[in-house]
Amino acid sequence: MSRLDLQELTVRYRHTTAVDRVSLTVPDGEIVGLVGESGSGKSSIARAIVGLAPVSGGRIELDGRELARRGRRRPVQMVFQDPYSSLDPRMTVGESIAEAIPERLDRTVRRREVERLLHRVHLDPARAGQRPGQLSGGQRQRVALARALAGRPEVLIADEITSALDVSVQGAILNLIREMQRELGLSILFISHNLAVVRYVASRIAVMYQGRLVEDGPAAEVLGDPSHEYTRRLLAAVPAGVAGRSTHPRKEFR
Amino acid sequence: MQRWSRAARTPLGIVGFGLLAVTLFLAVFAPLIWHRQAGDYDTDNLLAGASGEHWFGTDNLGRDIFYRVLVATRLSITLAVSATLIAVVVGVVLGAAPTLLGRWIGRPLIGLVNILVAFPGLLLVLFFAIVFGVGAKGAVLAVGLAGAPTFARLGHTLMAAVAGRDFVAAARASGVRPGRILVRHLLPNIAEPLIVNATIGAGGVLLSFAGLSFLGLGVQSPDYDWGRMMQDGLGGIYVHPLAALAPGAAVIIAGLAFNLSGEAVARALGVQVDVAWRAVVTPTRHRARAAAPPPADDVDPDLVLDVANLRVAFPHGGDVIRPVRGVTFQVRRGEAVGIVGESGSGKSLTALAVADLLEFPAQVDADRLAVLGTDLHDGTDHRHLLGTSVAMVFQDPMTSFNPAHRVGAQLAEAARAHQGATRKQAWRRAVDRLSAVHIHDPHRRARQYPFEFSGGMRQRAMIGMGLMGAPKLIVADEPTTALDVTVQRQVLDMLREVRTTDDVALILISHDVSVVAEVCDRVMVMYAGRVVEDLPAADLAVAARHPYTRALVAAVPDMHSDLDAPLATIFGQPVDPAHVPDGCAYAARCPLADRRCRTQEPTLTSGVACWHPGESLPVPHARDAREVDA
C-alpha cells in the first residue's frame, strides 16, 4: 500500500534532543521492528509521526509526499502501550471505535462498520456496547487495534503494544499483528524492547541508541551479525529462553 | 451513578443527603406554602420573643421569623447555587484554556489564576461587589467570580491529568477535533470530582452570601435572604437574639447539607484507590491463629521458609473472596524458587503473606508459616526477624523509595532501625552496599535522590537496601517487568550474584517464564490461587506435565521461535477469584478437560495437580481463526 520515509527526523523537547537526525524507511507492506533501551527515543519517533510530538527538523513522507499530521484524515494510525489508559473509561467500545472513523456516516452504516472492525480483530461484535472496564487487557488491546483500523490507515505504528499484557495474551496480539500485515497489506512500525517479540513479527530491524539510529537492516542480518556494539549488548541480554527449548520443537501447540 | 448511590447509604451520606433533600424541598415549596404567613404584619407583636403563636418571635414589623426563615430558603439557595455555577463555568473555561488553546495563551492565564487563588477570598468578593454594585445580582456575580480562580485551578489540574492519558492522545492522533475532545473525553472524566467540589463549595458560598448581605452589600429589602435577616435582627440581638440566630442556624444547616453530601460522595469515590495495600511499610498482623501448628522440634536447619496450606482472603461486599487457596512449599538455604502465573493468580499475595506485609482487611491463614524455623503465628512480634532476614523487592522501585530523601539515608535508616547501628556506621554500610550492587561512585550516588537514579539503578539500590542486614531470603515481585532488556539483565545478574556469594535464598515472581527459567532452580506455577505444578526449572521445556505450564511455556516467543507458525495462545480467560469453579480451575481452558476434571479438583501430588498429567495435547489449530476473545 504505502511506504513511510523518515528523513533526518529530529525531535527536540525543551532542553533535550530525543531524536537526532534519524532516517528510516518502512517499506510497503512490511513490518519494521524498532528496538532500543528505554529513553532512546523510540516513542518520540512514533509520536512525532502521528503529530503528538514536535518535528524540529527533517521530513516525514508517505509515498514520497509530505505526511498529513493534522486534519481529520490521518493515513498513519497508532496503537499505544497501555490498553488500560488508551481507552476512555466512559465511552463504550463502539463509541471509541466510531470516533476514529474519519467520515460522517449515518447510524446504521456506522454500526455495521464498527461490527466489521470488531470482527476483524476477532472480538464478538456484541461487545460494542461494553465499556473498557468490562474487558481484559488483551481484549482492550484488540479494541485499540480496531480503533486504529477505523481510521483506514496505510501505515500502523505499534508502540510497545504487548508489554503491558500477560504473556498468555501477548502471543494472540502478535499473531493478530502478523495477520493484519498479511491480509490487509499494512506497513507497520513495530516498537518494542523485547527482541524475541520483534524477531517474531518484523522483517527488518532498526536499533536506536541515545536518540540515534545505530543499525538498520533485514532482521536475520541484524540479529545474526550485528554491526554495532550496542546491538551486540542487546542480543547478549536477551534471556536464553526456557532451557533446552530450542531443541524441543513445539509442534504440539500449533 | 452506582457509586453515588452507594455514597448516599453511608452514615455521612444519609445525614448529608437527608439535610440536602429537606433544604431543596423548602427552597422549592416554602414560598408557595408559607408566603402569606411570612408576609403578614402582626402589629400587636412587634419584636416579640418566642411564643406559641410565633415560634421564633417576630421582627420589627411584626412578621413571623420562623416562616420568614423557611421562605428565605429559596432566595438564599438560588443565590448560592447561581454563584457556584458561575464559579464553576468560568473556572472550567479558564482551566481548559491551556489544554485547548495551547501553551502561549494558557500559561499566562494559569499564572494569573494562581495569583488570584493566593488572594484572600473575602477581599476578592468585596472588590467585585463594589465593581458590580450593591444588590443581589451584583452579589451573585461577585461571589461567583471570586470563586472562579479556585475552580480554574482545580479544573486545570484535573484536566491536565486526563489530557495526559493515552486515550486523549489516541483521539488526537486519529484526527478528532479539540472541541470534541473537550466535550467527549475531558469533561466527562473530570465531572465527578468537579461536582463533588462544587457541592462542597456551595456550602462555603452560602456563607459568603450571608456575609455580604449582612454587610448590607447583598440582597436589599423588600427581598430577604438569610443574610439580610441576620442583619435586620442584629440590632436587637440582646433583647431578641432569635431574630439573628434563627437565620444564622439556617445558613449553618444548609451549609452542612452541601458539605456533608459532597464529603460523602468524595469518600465513596475515594475508595477507588485499590492498590493502597501494596505500599504497606510497617506490618501489622490481622490473622486467625493456625488450627494446630505442627511441633517445631524437627526443624530442618536448612529450611529458610516453610509454608503449609497458606490461604489469603478478602471481604468482598458481604462475601469473602479467596485469591490464595492453600499454597504449600519450602525454600532451602541458597535456593532460588520462581513463581509464575497469569495476572491475578495470587503470586504477589503469596509473596506479601510470606513477608508478613498484608494488612487489614486481608486475612492470612496457614497451617504453618515459618521463617528460619520461627513460626510467624506464635503471636509475638516478628518485625525484627523479618526486618533483618527477609528482603522485599517490588516491581516499581520509584514507589518503594521515598522521593524526598537521599538514597543513602534511606538505606542507612534500615540499618539503624534493625541493627541499632550508629548514624556513621549505617552510612558507611549504605555506601558499601551500593557498591556491592555495582553502583558506580557510591559515595556521590548515596547523596542523590531517587529520581536522579535510572530505573535499573533504583532497582539495584532497592536490592542493596535489602542487603543492609544479612538477609537469608529475598522476595522479588516482578523486579524487572518495568525495565528494558539490558537493565533487566543487570538486575537478574545482580540477584544471581547475591544469591551465590551470600548464600541467600530467592523467591522470584514473574509472569514471564523465560525470566524465571534464567535465574531459578525450581519453578512453581500458580493458577487461580493454587500451585498447579512444582518442577525443576530445567524441566520446563521438556518435562512440564500440567497443560497450563506447557501452554505458558509455548506462549512466550524466544530467539528460536518458529517464524512460520502462529504463536501458541491460551484460549479463554483466567479465573476470577470471586467465582472459582468446582473441579479443576483450569478446566474451562484446558484441551484435555473431561467430566472428572469439571467436578473433582486435582491436588498437588508428586509435583503436579492434574488428572491427565503429561498426556499429549490435541492440536488447537482451528483456534487462531475462530473468535479468540482473550
Ligand SMILES: Nc1ncnc2c1ncn2[C@@H]1O[C@H](COP(=O)(O)OP(=O)(O)OP(=O)(O)O)[C@@H](O)[C@H]1O
Ligand atoms: N486488597 C484486595 N482486595 C480484594 N481483592 C484483592 C486485593 N488484593 C488482591 N486482590 C485480588 O487477588 C487476586 C490475586 O492478586 P495478586 O496481586 O496476587 O495477583 P498476581 O498474580 O501478582 O498478578 P499480577 O501479575 O497482575 O501482578 C486478584 O484477583 C486481585 O484482584
Ligand code: SF4
Ligand atoms: S485436571 Fe483436567 S482440566 Fe485440569 S489441567 Fe488437568 S487435564 Fe486439564
Ligand SMILES: [Mg+2]
Ligand atoms: Mg503481581
